Amino acid sequence: GAGVSQSPSNKVTEKGKDVELRCDPISGHTALYWYRQRLGQGLEFLIYFQGNSAPDKSGLPSDRFSAERTGESVSTLTIQRTQQEDSAVYLCASSLGTGGGEPEAFFGQGTRLTVV
Amino acid sequence: AQTVTQSQPEMSVQEAETVTLSCTYDTSESNYYLFWYKQPPSRQMILVIRQEAYKQQNATENRFSVNFQKAAKSFSLKISDSQLGDTAMYFCAFNFGNEKLTFGTGTRLTIIP
Numbered sequence: 326g327a328g329v330s331q332s333p334s335n336k337v338t339e340k341g342k343d344v345e346l347r348c349d350p351i352s353g354h355t356a357l358y359w360y361r362q363r364l365g366q367g368l369e370f371l372i373y374f375q376g377n378s379a380p381d382k383s384g385l386p387s388d389r390f391s392a393e394r395t396g397e398s399v400s401t402l403t404i405q406r407t408q409q410e411d412s413a414v415y416l417c418a419s420s421l422g423t424g425g426g427e428p429e430a431f432f433g434q435g436t437r438l439t440v441v
Numbered sequence: 442a443q444t445v446t447q448s449q450p451e452m453s454v455q456e457a458e459t460v461t462l463s464c465t466y467d468t469s470e471s472n473y474y475l476f477w478y479k480q481p482p483s484r485q486m487i488l489v490i491r492q493e494a495y496k497q498q499n500a501t502e503n504r505f506s507v508n509f510q511k512a513a514k515s516f517s518l519k520i521s522d523s524q525l526g527d528t529a530m531y532f533c534a535f536n537f538g539n540e541k542l543t544f545g546t547g548t549r550l551t552i553i554p
Binding site for chain 2: 378
């Protein structure tokens with residue numbers, strides 16, 4: 326597809342279960358971001374991948390959160406032992422990076438996670 | 442580290458009026474990019490406008506324009522002839538090199554019919 330694709334769109338899980346969220350970036354985009362957005366709030370940075378560099382994990386809120394990216398393709402965000410406070414929309418974005426002359430990030434529709 | 446500040450958590454304006462959203466940032470870099478993103482209730486983040494710091498001319502996109510004051514590190518968004526569809530959260534963002542995008546906390550704009 327032409328845009329950033331995230332799956333699933335919605336996920337309801339029981340407290341204590343693990344969840345995996347997927348992001349397919351735009352082809353050729355070297356940069357990929359994950360953000361968390363609680364209801365009515367701003368964007369909370371989680372993690373940033375840029376090419377083959379070590380990811381910037383400074384935004385991950387706890388060791389229950391992890392993310393991987395294979396090359397410049399798909400990324401997965403994993404939340405282990407989910408808590409109710411993890412309920413939020415998780416947004417993924419990708420960009421060419423400033424070296425590509427088009428630094429703007431393009432966002433997916435997000436995954437709404439509800440922990441019950 | 443770069444920081445982005447949006448000091449107006451909420452704003453409202455009558456339809457067809459003009460509204461200006463404020464954004465300030467802090468950086469020691471000289472060449473960078475600034476963006477305004479819109480997030481309507483559908484939650485899809487949409488790029489509204491971007492500005493390259495090395496360009497003195499203010500960017501415009503139809504009814505949307507910016508007032509970029511590099512020395513003051515200010516990057517405000519002006520929406521002219523506001524429409525009901527402009528109701529959304531607006532986020533200012535900064536990007537330099539291969540550093541990650543940095544977002545402000547957002548301004549919730551409501552257009553009143």
